[in-house]
Amino acid sequence: MPLSRMIKIASFISVLIFFSSAVLSQNDIWNEKQCAVVLTYDDGTDFHLDNVIPVLDSLNLKATFYIPGNSSSLYKRMDEWRAAAKNGHELGNHTLFHPCHGKSLGRKWVKPDYDLDDYTVVRFINEARVNNTLLKAIDGKDKRTFAYTCGDTTAGKESFVPQIKKMFVAARGTKRGTNTLKNADLYDLKIFSVKNQNADELIGAVKDAQEKGVLLIFLFHGVGGGSPYSISAEEHSRFVHYLKQNENNTWIAPMVEVAEFIKNGQE
Ligand SMILES: [Zn+2]
Known part of the structure; x- marks a missing residue:
């Protein structure tokens, strides 16, 4: 030659x-995949036990449920929440009483007793601590993530983020966007908020994340009811079936697992 x-x-x-x-x-x-998707469901309602966990379990997909300690579903159906945790879902911390800024942001639905305008950082952090104790009694876990109630990060005018950093692996915010491995802010993780979209819109966002190689966190409230921000149970099911079919290039895991993966990469 x-x-x-x-x-x-x-x-x-x-x-x-x-x-x-x-x-x-x-x-x-x-985790050897093109992108990551985290499914998060807020406020610990029966709709999650009835319309979300059964379909996720049928597909062996794991998610994060941010539960306030005063959730009536948590009280009435604690065994089912415990079983969900045992099955690999994360029970995330969402404070005890779900306080939010009321007066200053004109949120009329916020009850005066739980208005962050009148909270102190100590009171807020104590709520988060006691909810950690409650959730640990249910799932036995020491590590979990936090979701800011209404995305608020201050009590009165003082930030409680420094204390949240000491207590949690990560914290999910409510700002729209995706997260990169190198530059993700682990204590203000960005989200895609699910309101009344259909499955195709959610699938489109996942395809975009696959192309860009980013972490996409979905924030669900109601599924098949339970909130003004609801996706139908059928559309939700169609969406998670799509995710299952894309597991070869999309890593789907609870928030705590993905956050620890990011942490290890950033260190
Ligand atoms: Zn909430």
Whole structure:
């Protein structure tokens, strides 16, 4: 074989190696998948036990449920929540009484007793601590993530984020957007808020995340009812079936697991 031909073959092979390693390192990004998707469900309602957990379990997909300690569903159906945790779902902390800023932000539905305008940081953090005790009594776990109630991060005018950082692996916010592995703010994780969209809109967002190689966190409230922000049970089911079919390139895991993965990468 002439030398020039050998050189051509050798350079062709090196180009092949270069591209295959580029593809490999890309696949490495999210636990060897192209992107990550976290399903989060807020406020601990019966609709999650009835319309979400059964379909997730049928597909062996794991999610995070942010539960305030005063959830009546948690009181009445504690065994089912305990079973969900045992089955790999995360019970996330969402304070005890779900306080939010009322007066200053004109949220009329906030009860005066639970208005963050009148809270202190100590009172807020104590609520989060006691809810950790409650949730630990249910799932036995020491590590979990937090979701800011209404996305609020201050009591009165003082930030409680520094204390939240000491207590939780991560905290989910309510700002819209996606999160990159290198630059994700673990104590203000961005979200896609599910209101009344259909499955196709959610699937479109996942396809976008696959292309960009980012973490996409869905924030669900009601599923099949239970909130003014509700997706129908049928559309939710269609969406999670799509996720299951895309498990080969999309990592679907609870918030705490994905947050620990990011933490390890950022350190
Ligand atoms: Zn909430």
